Amino acid sequence: MIEIVDLVKEYKTTKALRGIDLVVNSGELFAYLGPNGAGKTTTIRILTGLTRITVGRARLNGHDVAKESLAAKQQYGLVPQHINLDSDLTVFENLLVHGCLHHMPRRSAKQRIDHLLSYIDLSEKRDTLVKHLSGGMKRRVLIARALMHAPKILFLDEPSVGLDANIRRRIWALIKKIQQEGVTIFLTTHYIEEAEFLADRVAFLDQGRIVALDTPQNLMAGIGSWAMDQLLADNMHTLYFHSQEDAKHHAAGLKNGFAIRRVNLEDAFLSLTGKKVI
Amino acid sequence: MMRGWMAVYFREMLILRRRLSRLMIAWAVSPLLYLVAFGYAMGKNVVIQEHSYLEFLIPGLVAMASMTQAFAIGSEINIARFYWHIFEEFQTAPISNAAYVLGEVLAGMTRALLASGLILILGIPFGVLLSYNLFFWLALVLNSLVFASLAVAVAMLIQSHADQALLNSLIITPMAFLGGTFFPLDHLPWWAQKILYLLPLTHAAQAVRASAFGAQPNAVDYLILATIAGLAFLLAILTVNRARD
Numbered sequence: 001m002i003e004i005v006d007l008v009k010e011y012k013t014t015k016a017l018r019g020i021d022l023v024v025n026s027g028e029l030f031a032y033l034g035p036n037g038a039g040k041t042t043t044i045r046i047l048t049g050l051t052r053i054t055v056g057r058a059r060l061n062g063h064d065v066a067k068e069s070l071a072a073k074q075q076y077g078l079v080p081q082h083i084n085l086d087s088d089l090t091v092f093e094n095l096l097v098h099g100c101l102h103h104m105p106r107r108s109a110k111q112r113i114d115h116l117l118s119y120i121d122l123s124e125k126r127d128t129l130v131k132h133l134s135g136g137m138k139r140r141v142l143i144a145r146a147l148m149h150a151p152k153i154l155f156l157d158e159p160s161v162g163l164d165a166n167i168r169r170r171i172w173a174l175i176k177k178i179q180q181e182g183v184t185i186f187l188t189t190h191y192i193e194e195a196e197f198l199a200d201r202v203a204f205l206d207q208g209r210i211v212a213l214d215t216p217q218n219l220m221a222g223i224g225s226w227a228m229d230q231l232l233a234d235n236m237h238t239l240y241f242h243s244q245e246d247a248k249h250h251a252a253g254l255k256n257g258f259a260i261r262r263v264n265l266e267d268a269f270l271s272l273t274g275k276k277v278i
Numbered sequence: 279m280m281r282g283w284m285a286v287y288f289r290e291m292l293i294l295r296r297r298l299s300r301l302m303i304a305w306a307v308s309p310l311l312y313l314v315a316f317g318y319a320m321g322k323n324v325v326i327q328e329h330s331y332l333e334f335l336i337p338g339l340v341a342m343a344s345m346t347q348a349f350a351i352g353s354e355i356n357i358a359r360f361y362w363h364i365f366e367e368f369q370t371a372p373i374s375n376a377a378y379v380l381g382e383v384l385a386g387m388t389r390a391l392l393a394s395g396l397i398l399i400l401g402i403p404f405g406v407l408l409s410y411n412l413f414f415w416l417a418l419v420l421n422s423l424v425f426a427s428l429a430v431a432v433a434m435l436i437q438s439h440a441d442q443a444l445l446n447s448l449i450i451t452p453m454a455f456l457g458g459t460f461f462p463l464d465h466l467p468w469w470a471q472k473i474l475y476l477l478p479l480t481h482a483a484q485a486v487r488a489s490a491f492g493a494q495p496n497a498v499d500y501l502i503l504a505t506i507a508g509l510a511f512l513l514a515i516l517t518v519n520r521a522r523d
Contacts, residue, residue, distance in 0.1 A: 074372045
């Protein structure tokens, strides 16, 4: 379980988080959604002990991240946004070093590596230098590394950023599989469809504040079921409707420059903040 | 408290093993040039403290290499921190700051002792074979402990690669040339000697040279090196938290 109470983070000139209150339940897949600079990565950095808290507190499975940092660090695995594997080491060596850092006995670490490489479908790359892997493979190795010490919580910071659609879907399947094994997952993303497909609940973050928190279905239902995008002279205007018939009826007078589609999470975010998730 | 240092050291050794052949070439080039240019060509007929200049030079080069290679661990940390972001892997691991520092310092010391050993091997074709006894190695261990600890502290405090390069130019390079490596300090005016005796490398060079010449080294040199090493190691532990934003 992740508990965040009145979390504030201030840097010299900016306020990155302005009072976050949040509980993520055990086994839940929670998506943290917002535009660049909203505070997503700052939240993860605080929860993982990489950044100091200004005000408030955060706990991972009951362990305070500031006061019991070593115990808190044993609770989670982190998949960072940037690929921070040792490129001069093999896949096996990267995972082994992580196991050693988490005090795993050498023999059980080696067994775990073999299991995880099979799990992420990269057994044949065990002794390949990381610098010779593709971007998608490196992402999968990052996930395997985060799972090495069998954490109860997994932080995924933009896990599929920069990957093509096929590989992204492969990563999603892997994330779902991890959740089914009982791991609590905290996911930050700006890919709307990623949150929509994966998450049990979603929080919308804007300028360091949570502006909405619910299931993807409820967040979308709050604005309607169908959307009509209308191209104006210098802008795109979107209207929301409860039924496809209502949308069609409204569009009846228009000849072209519009499209009717199902509502998505992006619409919910847009209607709440007036901003796109970029 | 110290659990985890072996993992940090293990990672550094894996990387060192992969790069060792290239590093050994890099470690050999400068000392070889100094030996040929200063020791063999220029100092052929020079006698200092009843030893040939080559015999005088090699212990100094060994002390200097133990300093520069121990301090080079700072650049490795720097690259891991700012470029590869691998430092975050250590920051998110359940290991103490002391364990992290110990792992990195030992890695720096290992590099330093390997580079020092290489210079001793390079001295053999020049006909230089001195007394490489326990006191000789103790002085090198302490000197590399001083500079590896300082390197970790500096790597935690600086904010960019450029800062690291500046520190190398301002501190390490002058110390390398003025810390008793190439000439005896008593050739300098008294006030310069007083200043240079504040440098740890001066004491390391004196202790290494005395041991290598089979003389009784001065215990004060070892005491000063051990004190600075202890303080630098503590400083390194205290600075690790500063690397968090």
